[in-house]
Amino acid sequence: MEMYREAYEYYMASCENHEMESISFYHFVKHLTEDQLQGYLKDEAK
DSSP, X not given: OHHHHHHHHHHHHHHHXXXXXXXXXXXXXXXXXXXXXXXXXXXXXX
């Protein structure tokens, strides 16, 4: 579950940086694909 939380935190920061409205953690996880999760984690590591 920790990797989902890390991906969500990265997503929230990206939304804030682009002045976009974010979705709830529940909806983020419910609609997240494995490829998207890996992409968020890979980008976060940079």
